[in-house]
Amino acid sequence: MTDGLTEYALRLGDDSLILGQRLGEWCGHAPMLEVDLSLTNVALDLVGQATLFLGIAGDADKLAFHRDVLDFKNCLLVEQPNGDFAQTIARQFLFSNWQELLFRELTQSRNATLAAIAGKAVKEVAYHARLANEWMVRLGDGTAESRARIVNGLDWMWRFGDELFDVDDVVEPLIASGVAVDVRKLRGEWDQRIARTLSEATLEMPKPRRAAKGGRIGHHSEHLGHLLSEMQFLQRAYPGATW
Amino acid sequence: MSKEWPLWEVFVRAKNGLSHRHVGSVHAADDRMAIEAARDTYTRRMEGVSLWVVRSADIVASDPGEGAALFEPAADKVYRHPTFYSIPEHVKNI
Amino acid sequence: MYTTELKDKNQKSAPVTTVAEDPAKLAAFEARVAADDFIEPKDWMPEAYRKTLVRQISQHAHSEVVGMLPEGNWITRAPSLRRKAVLLAKVQDEGGHGLYLYAAAETLGTSRDEMIEALHTGRAKYSTIFNYPTLTWADIGAIGWLVDGAAIMNQVPLQRTSYGPYARAMVRICKEESFHQRQGYEIMMALAGGSPEQKRMAQNALDRWWWPSLMMFGPPDENSPNTAQSVRWRIKRETNDEIRQRFVDVTVPQAEAIGLKVPDPALTWNEARGSYDFGPIDWEEFYAVVRGEGLVAKERMKARVEAWEKGAWVREAANAHAAKRAHRAAAE
Numbered sequence: 001m002t003d004g005l006t007e008y009a010l011r012l013g014d015d016s017l018i019l020g021q022r023l024g025e026w027c028g029h030a031p032m033l034e035v036d037l038s039l040t041n042v043a044l045d046l047v048g049q050a051t052l053f054l055g056i057a058g059d060a061d062k063l064a065f066h067r068d069v070l071d072f073k074n075c076l077l078v079e080q081p082n083g084d085f086a087q088t089i090a091r092q093f094l095f096s097n098w099q100e101l102l103f104r105e106l107t108q109s110r111n112a113t114l115a116a117i118a119g120k121a122v123k124e125v126a127y128h129a130r131l132a133n134e135w136m137v138r139l140g141d142g143t144a145e146s147r148a149r150i151v152n153g154l155d156w157m158w159r160f161g162d163e164l165f166d167v168d169d170v171v172e173p174l175i176a177s178g179v180a181v182d183v184r185k186l187r188g189e190w191d192q193r194i195a196r197t198l199s200e201a202t203l204e205m206p207k208p209r210r211a212a213k214g215g216r217i218g219h220h221s222e223h224l225g226h227l228l229s230e231m232q233f234l235q236r237a238y239p240g241a242t243w
Numbered sequence: 244m245s246k247e248w249p250l251w252e253v254f255v256r257a258k259n260g261l262s263h264r265h266v267g268s269v270h271a272a273d274d275r276m277a278i279e280a281a282r283d284t285y286t287r288r289m290e291g292v293s294l295w296v297v298r299s300a301d302i303v304a305s306d307p308g309e310g311a312a313l314f315e316p317a318a319d320k321v322y323r324h325p326t327f328y329s330i331p332e333h334v335k336n337i
Numbered sequence: 338m339y340t341t342e343l344k345d346k347n348q349k350s351a352p353v354t355t356v357a358e359d360p361a362k363l364a365a366f367e368a369r370v371a372a373d374d375f376i377e378p379k380d381w382m383p384e385a386y387r388k389t390l391v392r393q394i395s396q397h398a399h400s401e402v403v404g405m406l407p408e409g410n411w412i413t414r415a416p417s418l419r420r421k422a423v424l425l426a427k428v429q430d431e432g433g434h435g436l437y438l439y440a441a442a443e444t445l446g447t448s449r450d451e452m453i454e455a456l457h458t459g460r461a462k463y464s465t466i467f468n469y470p471t472l473t474w475a476d477i478g479a480i481g482w483l484v485d486g487a488a489i490m491n492q493v494p495l496q497r498t499s500y501g502p503y504a505r506a507m508v509r510i511c512k513e514e515s516f517h518q519r520q521g522y523e524i525m526m527a528l529a530g531g532s533p534e535q536k537r538m539a540q541n542a543l544d545r546w547w548w549p550s551l552m553m554f555g556p557p558d559e560n561s562p563n564t565a566q567s568v569r570w571r572i573k574r575e576t577n578d579e580i581r582q583r584f585v586d587v588t589v590p591q592a593e594a595i596g597l598k599v600p601d602p603a604l605t606w607n608e609a610r611g612s613y614d615f616g617p618i619d620w621e622e623f624y625a626v627v628r629g630e631g632l633v634a635k636e637r638m639k640a641r642v643e644a645w646e647k648g649a650w651v652r653e654a655a656n657a658h659a660a661k662r663a664h665r666a667a668a669e
Contacts, residue, residue: 017418024412024421027428028405029640031648032248033436034269034280036405040429041283044422051418061417085651134275141661142654149650234416234474241532243416243474243524246656247450250443267506268440270449272655273662284433288513307380 005111006057007073007170008180011216012114013053014074017064018224019095020046021231025082038131042092045124052117065235069225070218077160079215079224083153086146089135090153096128097193098164101186110178133197140201147203154206162211165190170216248272250299253281255291263295271296358383370570375501378444386570387445390500392461393572394442395452399463401435403456403637407471408480416474423520424477430517434510441502457642465623466553468631475528475535475542481521483543483550483588489514490584491554494574522591529595536596543592544600551615552623554581560620585613 023043030036054060077095082088103125106118139150165187167175174180198205214220234243248270254263266285271277277296286294305313321327330337362381369376376382408428415421439449455461466484471477492514495507528539555561555577567573585604592599603616626634 020421021413024425027412027425028402028409028432029644031644031651032270033402033432033439034271034276034284035648035651036432037429037436038279038283040425040432041287044425044429047418047422047425051422054418061419064418065416085648131279134279138272138276138655138658139651142658143650145650146654146657230413233414238532238534241416241535243420243527243531246653247448248652248655250440267437267509268443269436272652273659276655284436287429287433304379307377 004170004174005179008174009053009056009114010063011073011075013050013057013060013063014072015078015095015099016046016053017050018072018074018227019078019091020044020050021227022078022080022082022091023088026088031085039088042128042131045121045128049117049121049124052121056113061235065232069220069228072215072218072220072224072228074215074224075160075163076212076215076221077157077164079221079227080157080160081223083156084149086139086149087153087156089132089139090150090157092128092132093136093154093197094157094161094164094194096125096132097197098161098183098186098190099125100129101189101193102181102183105181105186108178109180114179129193133193136197136203137201140198140203150201151203154203158206159209159212163213163215166213166216168216248276251277251281251296252299252302253285254295254297255281255285256293257291259292263293266290268299269296367569370499373497373571374499375504376499377501385566386572389567389570389572390503391442391445391447391452393567394438394445394503395447395455396462396464398435398438398442398452399456399461400467401431401438403463403467403641405431405435406637406640407467407469407633408477410471411474411477414474415477420524427481427517427520430513434506434513437506437509438503441500441506444502453645457638457645459629459638462627464553465626465631466549467637468626468629468634469545469549470633472545473538473542475525475538476546478521478524478528478539479542479546481517481519482525482591483521483546484553485514485517485521486588487550487553487584489518490580497571497574499571525597526595529597539595540597543597547600548618548622549626551581551585551618552620552626554578554584556620556623557618582612585615589613 020043023039023046026039027036027043030039050064051060054063057063075095077091080087080091100122103118103122107115107122109115109118136150139146141147165183167182167184171180175182195205212221234241249272250268251271252268253266255266256263269277269280269284271280274296278294281294281296285291317323363383366376366382366386376386405428408424408431412421412424412428415424439452442452443449452461456463471480489511492507492511496504496511498504498507525539525542528535558564558576558578561577564573564576568576589599589604601616603614605614607614625631629635631637
C-alpha cells in the first residue's frame with residue numbers, strides 16, 4: 001500500500017494521462033485543421049501535467065507504462081471513449097470545469113510541489129474549460145443534429161460526474177493537513193458552471209442518475225484495459241529497453 | 244458541401260511595446276473561435292502576448308494598380324528626411 | 338514536409354503554359370521576379386504562375402496534412418511520456434504547416450474547401466512518402482531523420498521563393514521544423530545504441546525508408562519538364578537531382594555515426610566529385626505510388642475523407658450557431 005501523498009499524486013496524474021491519451025487519438029482526425037491543433041494543445045498540456053504529478057509518485061514512465069488497470073487511479077470519466085466530437089466535448093466539459101476548480105484550490109496546497117504544478121496547470125485547464133464550454137454552446141445551440149449528438153454525448157458522460165467529488169480515507173488526512181483539496185466543497189460552484197453553460201447552450205440539465213464510480217480504487221470500465229494495452233505496447237513487448 | 248468557415252487574418256503582438264504584426268490566417272465560425280484558433284496555431288512557441296483577429300473580408304487594401312499614384316509621389320520629397328539638410332561638422336547635438 | 342511537383346509519368350508535362358498574356362505586363366512581371374522582388378496577392382501575375390503556385394502550394398499543404406497520419410499512427414503507442422509529448426507536438430506542427438500553406442494558397446483565389454475537395458477526389462496529389470506504412474517505432478525515428486531531413490533541404494530555399502505569402506509561410510515552417518529532424522535522429526540513436534531487437538528495428542526502418550526518401554526530391558531532372566520555368570520564377574530554387582545529391586552526401590555520414598548501413602550496395606565516395614555515387618532509383622515504383630498504388634494509399638485517403646465527412650455536422654453546427662448569434666445581435 002502506497003502512502004497517501006503518492007496515492008493522491010497517482011490520481012491526479014492518471015486523470016491527466018488517460019485524458020491526454022484519449023485526446024491524442026484525435027490527432028489528424030478532427031473536423032477541421034484548426035480544431036485538430038486545439039485538441040492537440042489540450043492533449044499536450046495533459047501529458048505534461050501527468051509527467052509532473054506521476055513524478056511525485058515515482059518514476060513517471062515506469063508508472064505510466066508498467067501498471068495494469070487495478071493500479072490506475074484515474075476517474076472513470078477520462079477513460080470513456082472519444083465517440084463522436086460531441087461525446088469528446090461533453091467529457092471535456094465536465095472534466096475541465098472540475099479540474100480548473102481543483103487546481104485553483106491546489107495552488108494553496110501545503111505541499112510546495114503540488115502547489116507549483118497546480119499553479120502552472122490551472123492556466124492550462126482554464127483554457128480547456130473555455131474551449132469546452134464554447135463548444136457545448138455551439139453544439140447545443142447549433143443544428144438539430146448537433147443538438148441531438150451533444151445530448152447523447154452528455155448522457156453518456158453524466159453518470160461519471162459524481163465520482164469527481166468523492167473523498168475517501170486516502171484523501172481525508174491529506175485534506176486535514178492542507179495538502180489535498182476537499183473536492184466536496186467544489187461541487188456547488190461546479191454545478192453552477194455546468195448549469196450556466198447548459199443554459200447558454202439551450203440544453204436541459206440531464207436527469208440525476210445512479211453514479212458510476214470505482215476508478216479511484218482501480219475498479220475501472222472495460223475501456224481502460226484496451227487503452228493501456230495500446231499505450232503500453234512497446235514497454236511491455238521489450239522489457240528493460242530504453243527509448 | 245456545407246459553407247466554409249470564414250477566413251480571419253491574425254495579428255500578434257510579440258511583446259508589449261511592439262505593434263501587432265500580421266502572421267497568417269485561420270478559418271473560424273465566430274470571433275471567439277477565431278481567437279482560439281489563432282492562439283492554438285500562431286502562439287504555440289511563445290510568439291506573443293496579444294492577438295487581433297479580423298475577418299479577411301473586412302480588410303480594405305490598396306490596389307497595386309494604383310501603387311504608382313499612391314506611393315511614388317513620396318519619392319521626391321526628400322526634404323522630409325533629416326539627411327536632406329547639411330549642417331557643419333562642428334555643430335553638435337542637432 | 339514537402340512535396341515536389343507530382344504528376345503521373347503519362348501525364349507528361351503539358352506544362353501550364355499560357356493563355357495569351359499581355360506581353361508588356363508579362364515582361365514587367367518577369368523583370369520583377371528576376372530582380373528578386375516579391376509578388377504579393379493582389380499584384381498582376383500570369384495565369385500560369387498562379388496555377389502552378391496553387392498546385393504546388395496545395396500539394397505541399399496536402400502532404401503536411403496527410404503526413405500527420407503515418408506518424409499519428411504511433412502517438413498512442415509512443416514508448417515514453419517524453420516521446421509522446423514530442424510526437425504530439427511534431428504531428429501538430431505538420432497540421433499547422435498544412436494550415437499556413439492552405440492560407441498562402443487561398444490568397445491566390447482558391448478556397449481551402451476547393452483544395453480539400455481536389456485532394457479527396459484524387460485530383461490533387463500529395464507526397465508519395467506518406468503512402469508507406471509506419472510499422473515500428475523506429476519508423477517514427479526514420480521519418481523525422483530522413484523525411485524531415487529531405488523536406489528541410491527542399492524548403493530552406495523556398496523561404497526566398499517569389500510569391501510573398503508562400504515565402505513567409507516557409508520561413509515560419511522552416512523555423513518550426515528545426516526540431517523535427519533532430520528528434521527523429523535522436524530516436525534512431527537511442528534504438529541503434531539499444532538492444533539487438535531495437536537495432537534491428539532501426540536498421541530495418543532505414544532499409545525501408547531510404548529509397549522512398551530519395552524519391553521525395555522528385556523525378557530526375559530530364560523528366561521534370563517544368564523545372565526551368567519554376568526555377569526562373571523562383572518557385573523552385575534548385576533542381577531535383579542537385580538537392581537529392583546533397584541529401585545523400587549529408588545523410589550517409591549520419592547513418593555511419595550511429596552504426597547503421599545505408600541499403601545501397603552501389604554507394605561509394607567519389608573523391609573527384611567530392612560526393613557519393615549512389616545506385617539507380619526505382620522510378621517505376623515512384624510512379625506507381627504517385628498513381629495511388631502505395632501500400633497504404635487507400636488507408637490514407639480513407640482516413641482523410643472520413644475525418645472530413647464525420648466533421649461535417651460539427652462545421653455546420655458552428656456556422657448555424659454563429660448565424661443565430663448574429664441574428665440575435667441584429668435584433669437587439
